[in-house]
Amino acid sequence: MxxxxxxxxxxxxxxxxxxxxxxxxxxxxxxxxxxxxxxxxxxxxxxxxxxxxxxxxxxxxxxxxxxxxxxxxxxxxxxxxxxxxxxxxxxxxxxxxxxVPLVSEREPLLDVLVHTQDICVPLQVDHPMPTDAAVVALERVLWWSRRMPIGPRLSDVRLVATDVAWEAGAGRRVEGPAQWLLLAAAGRAEAHHHLRGEVAALS
Incomplete structure (x- = not known):
């Protein structure tokens, strides 16, 4: 993108x-x-x-x-x-x-996608995340996880999107819509209810 x-x-x-x-x-x-x-x-x-x-x-x-x-x-x-x-x-x-200093445009994308859901989901506001943007943000989370992990361990997990042709990683398989994969990768426990597979690997 x-x-x-x-x-x-x-x-x-x-x-x-x-x-x-x-x-x-x-x-x-x-x-x-x-x-x-x-x-x-x-x-x-x-x-x-x-x-x-x-x-x-x-x-x-x-x-x-x-x-x-x-x-x-x-x-x-x-x-x-x-x-x-x-x-x-x-x-x-x-x-x-x-x-902010020292970041690319992918960081504010990741930030606003995740935090918008942080707000909308508990308020029961339906605001679907754009799938193509979710994939870009997911890839950024994975990039950061190899350098400065700030969420769940993702090194032994295979993430597979069910609403777009995208998958990444190796290990225990977790699948679901890209939006919920992103939220899970960002450490949001609520996302686990929307995923299938070895979701416990994201804890």
Whole structure:
């Protein structure tokens, strides 16, 4: 998938998520998301930090002791943005190709695809993930898992999509729609209910 298509998917997902968030009552923002220990508001605030600069990221890294997960969570929790500001920030990103330092366009694609489902699934909002974009994001998760694992171990698992001609890996077979394979590879336990095979290998 070329860069223009990737950015088109990112814009579409950001815009759609902004629409979902704009219509939420205040109590819905406190709903637990699929991302463990994060509320809908926390996830949305994290996505609203997609254009954070190097200085802002460095400050968060220092506060967290340079622990990646702690840094990401701390930044979202500390974000002063209100609900309307988060929505406006997401809408404002549409059309921009800016990324945080040292990442490609595949990282914001992965981020917005997974986190949109983190929000939509518990809120029972039906927002299917584009299959071609899900495959690109899946391949990025696998790329990262070989360098800096941040989710379940994927080295001895064969992932097989049932809605598109795609498979990767070697070992215990897990199959299902690309959307749920991506969410499982990203550590979302809810995805296991939508997959078949040796799903326990993803725990």
């Amino acid at each position: 070329d860069s223009d298509t990737i950015w088109s998917h990112i814009d579409t997902e950001r815009s759609a998520l902004a629409d979902v968030l704009a219509g939420l009552p205040d109590d819905a923002w406190r709903t637990p998301s699929l991302c463990a220990a994060w509320t809908v508001r926390d996830v949305a605030a994290h996505l609203a930090l997609s254009h954070a600069g190097a200085r802002e990221l460095l400050a968060a890294a220092v506060r967290s002791g340079f622990r990646y997960h702690a840094m990401v969570r701390d930044s979202a929790i500390r974000s002063p943005l209100g609900h309307e500001e988060i929505v406006e920030r997401l809408r404002g990103f549409v059309g921009s190709r800016r990324t």
